[in-house]
Amino acid sequence: MSELKLMKGNEALAEAAIRAGVDAYYGYPITPQSEVMEYLMAANPVKTTGMVVLQAESELASINMVYGAAGAGKMAMTSSSSPGISLMQEGISYIAGAELPCVVVNVVRGGPGLGTIQPSQADYFQTVKGGGHGDYKLITLAPASVQEMADFLKLAFDLAFKYRNPAMILSDGAIGQMMEKVELFDPIPRRTDEQVYEQCPWATTGRKRNTDKRVITSLRLVASVQEAFNQKLQNKYQVIQENEVRCEMLNCDDADLVIVAYGSSARTSMKAVELARKDGVKLGILRPQTLWPFPIKQIEALAQKVKGFLTVEMSAGQMVEDVRLAVNGKVPVEHYGRMGGVIASPAEICEAAKSFLNKCK
Amino acid sequence: MNLEDIIKPENCVFKKTELLNDKPLSFCPGCGHGVVHRITMECVEELGIMEDTIGIAPVGCAVLAYEFMEIDMQEAAHGRAPAVATGIKRVWPKKYVFTYQGDGDLAAIGTAETMHCCNRGENILIIFINNGIYGMTGGQMAPTTLEGSKTATCPYGRDTSTMGYPLKITELVAQLPGVRYVTRQSVHTPAAVRKAKAAIKKALMLQAEGKQGTCFIEICTNCNSGWKMSPVQANKWMEENTFKYYVPGDIKDEFKLLKNPIAND
Known part of the structure; x- marks a missing residue:
């Protein structure tokens, strides 16, 4: 049921993840976004929706866990703040290169380096101009309220799966930490295994007899093959640019x-x-x-x-x-x-x- | 007797697994990778688990494992295979998940992912190929390179006073309670190949039994190009040197297999 609550932005995002039918959250604590994992661990959604919540050993591990789960067709996400997002750039580039749908949340703090834990918007370049290596784009949503922290989580997954592209929610320490009223959307059930097979025929869920194997990779050793793939990405980005501006x-x-x-x-x-x-x-x-x-x-x-x-x-x-x-x-x-x-x-x-x-x- | 009389199903003594395709392997002749690829795929085929198996390829010589193995696979970033495997296994707990990693991938750049995956006791199989060198990049020092061994980045031999000691990561992970089956094998003789295959099969069967705990199989192989020896010389050198430091055999085995739970074996 949709309900009205008073929540922190980070908590609203976490609750929205459960309600959106997300399959897995992998993360590592960092201020000012630790409430995301804390909320999820306390809610313990594995008992209700079956959503997995795992504290990884690092942001590197988190993003690569997301890569694995996304490559296997599941709705996977992580969240962090600026220094942690920097650590994830390798994985984000691989995810873009393998065309995997997932959501990464950056509750931005001041930098460079360890910087400060107060809110900042200094990660704009990192997010929309690349961040990791190679020509790629992240669908980037910028919430300006606790309401949008919840709503954009679902929107980010919708867009990520629609285009098989990673999506970033670029928030900041103020939006993550402040409390506002939020109208939470009605819970959506997690997809069944059969729905995952149907929706993601490209995913590595185990090769079915008399079908071709599926491979998730960003490696294309032949230059012309890599160029053709780059062109395919650019064409996709063109469609996103034309249709998804908000x-x-x-x-x-x-x-x-x-x-x-x-x-x-x-x-x-x-x-x-x-x-x-x-x-x-x-x-x-x-x-x-x-x-x-x-x-x-x-x-x-x-x-x-x-x-x-x-x-x-x-x-x-x-x-x-x-x-x-x-x-x-x-x-x-x-x-x-x-x-x-x-x-x-x-x-x-x-x-x-x-x-x-x-x-x- | 003509050929047609001999080529009959009842006379077949060896058949290549259908889960390994006919593409020429990207490995040097005499390298152990090809054999480990084959026995891994044989195990998947013989256990009848292809439809539920997902493999993770590393960065290193086996980066193209997914080109040869005819199963669903994901290519991981350098060292991150255990994290990728964790991500998959947690959302598909009933699938069989294995990583296939070299010594640089698993024991240098991916040490944190390896240790923490094992420490969480992820119910996956890690196949660790130890040839004591970085093969793909042209023969540089690996964390497992033996003391005194010469490589492109320790041309005067590994000096432990400045380069550290050859890392027994297999013995390290065996200390972790989350790890339930740890063994060191090789594939340099037919007998060794059979034992290595049995270990892989056992580890996959343990996943089928739903035992919680990581299975970790180190397989020592030669890198004859990197070691600058012939394959035969390299295998002899491995027996005389590698095995003194990296002693073959089971290191930890908390499981006795129940009756084979998988059909058609």
Whole structure:
């Protein structure tokens, strides 16, 4: 039954995993996302839905357990925070190269290195520009509320299986840790073995008599074969780019300046838009819910009528590069952000937007 | 007597398993990998478990194991096969899962995955090929390289004072309560091949019995190209040197097999 609860973002995501019929969670503790595994261990879903929850010896092991389970047709996921996600990059690249569906959650903290445990958005480049080696893309969802932590978990699996592609939920320490009300969706039963066989004929579940063996690999030793595979991936990415962009636009219709922000930054920016509007300054906000595929067309269209774009990110400015590419020089694009786990206040965002808008005129 | 009179089913004394295809193996002539590939697939075929078996290939000489073995397989990143196997076994507990790994994969880059998979007592089979060298990359030092042995990265011989000692990882994992059957075998003589095959078969049958615990089978082989010897010389060298340090035989065996639980054997 769908129910209303007050939960942390990390807990909502964990509960959503059980309700979405996920088969396995493999993970390793790291702040600020340890509640995901703690919640799952306490819920002990193996007794109810049959979902496996396992604490691995490292993030390396976690992601490779996900690789194995995903390659065997199961819904598998892991979660971590920035340093742990860095460790997983090898496995994520292999998963992309083997075209396996799975979900990886990054509750981002400040970096580089061990950095800080406070929220950050400095892993944008790592997530949407590669991270691991080789030409690949992760379907990337950016929740901006506890509600979306729950909803995007299911959406991420749907998209991952639809395209046989790994999906990343790029959250941050604030969204993971904060409590909000969340309406949890009705539980969906885990797929039966027969449903797995039917849905994933490519999966290694044991070779059936008089059928060909299935092989999960990312190794293609012949250059022309590898190139053909790379092309196949690019074609798939093209379809995803065309069909799966999701974003929210508020107050953009009459806006002079549009803020582009996701996750926690979008939440503070929404307040900044309110403050500016009270002063008669026409701010709007575009909030990408998918960071890849990126809302290029939506930004292109807005660029025809606004005076400028300001990205607000908890980083030195990463997504701003993608906004600039989409705007393609039509109007000025700038970045405003705080780093190291500091969250910009609505007032300072409002001020930054006003002063940038003055320059645009 | 003409040929047709001789080639009859009742006269057949050896038949290649159908779970090994006819592609030319990527191994050097005289290498033990091909034999271990064959006996592993023979066991799967003879136990009638193909439809429920998933193998994990490593990075190293056996990286292409899935090209030759006609069963469902996954290719793992270097050293991660035990984690991949764990991931599969936990969501398909009734399937037979095995990894096939070399010494660099299992005992160097994948040591953590090996130890923790065994420590959790994952109900899988780990087949560990120990030839004391990195074969595929051209003969560099492995964690198992014997003291004094020369390789491309220890051209003056392995010096334990700076390069550490040859790692007896098999004896190490035997210490873990999660591991129930540990044995060291070889495939350099027909008798050794039969014993190695029996060990693999036993380990797979233990999975069928649902015994909780990891089975770990080390198989010492030569790497005649890497050791720069003929296959015959290499096998002799192995008997005289390798076996003194890596002593063949059962190291731990907590299981006695029940009556064969699998049909058609």
